[in-house]
Amino acid sequence: MDSPHGAAVTAGGLGLRGPRGWAFRGVTFSGAPGALIAIEGPSGSGRTCLLLTLTGRMRPTAGEATTGGLRLPRRADAVRRIAALGPVPGVSELDPAFTVAEHLRERALLQRRFDGSPRALLRPRRERVATARARMDAALEAAGLDPATLPKGERTSVRDLERLEALRLSVALALMGRPRLLAVDDTDLKLSDAERAEAWELLRSLAADGTTVLAVCSQAPDDAVIVRTGETAPGATDTTAPDDAVEPAAPGHDEGKADAFAETGHA
Template sequence: MYVLGAGILAHGIAAKGPEGVVFANLDLRVEPGSLTVVTGPSGSGRTSLLLVLCGRLRIITGELEVDGFPLPRKARKVRKLIRPARLRPGCELEQRHRVREAITERRLISGTNKASLELGLELVGLDVDRSMLIGELPAEEQLLLAVALAAAPAPAGIVVDDVDAGLTQSGRARVWAALREVTRIGMTVIASSTDRPPGDVNVVRLPVGRFYEPTAEIELAEKAGR
């Protein structure tokens, strides 16, 4: 399996949640096939940035292109290019499903063949009893399963939220190693974490600049669909 990864370029972007602006004045560059880690404390906008980069949350100011497609205008195209492995809350594997059920469901929904799903599991080094409930798996294996299922259809990139949440030190090391393996086949990986992993990695630190309340200019930009 080899994938042509997506590159991302952003200048001065901002996003807004229910309680106001979650990040602002953000510049970033993501090279195709690289591992980029978004770091910052809880509430700093890490999940919101991942949502923006996979076309699931609109920016209110700034310029953003994913693989040459401008957002938010080409959000539908970007959603096909960048797939979420996990986004919290709302995009996680169902704990009450068995592993084999999750695999079958992903095959039916995405149209991915069985061989590609097996390659995805092999890519992240996951070999588990498929009759087990997902909730019975160790936390790192639940996350690795989510990554394998997202990577199996060979998208240009995946996003992975809260990589270090609830993991032991050895569990974190195992997941980061698996994500690096995903990039070695050319796929772009953007992950969020409270802290950066060891080694050479592109890091986006939040918060950046100064948070501010929405202004009239931002409100107008949002209504205009920028």
């Protein structure tokens, strides 16, 4: 899969304080383009807040940070355009009632609506369908997910996926936007040792192809750029943010759903 050059990520004394205390503070590190960056720490130590801050979804209150050379929080809008979220609870979760195909179709529609050039929108429908299918297939291949191996193929519901399969699907959906930075929360949650090794091998391969990977975990691999978050200060939280600190949600699953099915040529 052709991947754009990854985005360098840096932080110096970065911190975020909310109504209930510090989510994280004093974070300093540097990750080169195409690096595998692991945010390691126990649940409740500010891991998710740090991930969302570095991808332009939350506003820091101390220190400084840049993603792809774009200073945060001033250039948060631009950072969101180059950074894609994999699975993040409460922000970019898969819909358990949707099938694999429905998730892919919806993402293809959103890509066409919000990322396509005016010229691309004027192309013949057959060409648009072929382009969308090619992008889906490339993303699935990069994420290591072969729908043919699932119980019902692309018609398999998310609720019937294994944890590692769901992770691969979330990564594939994020890769359809060809991001410079891919962010993944709870990378090793509820995975066996063998599955955990597979998950890290997937993220290593994406980084090797040029996409910077930012992954939250409880135990980081030795070859990653490791960013450790400490124990949360009394009253702080890893998941609570002011309503205006999180990026507005994309259009709902139902909005444009029929159009997505038609545009991508799926049954």
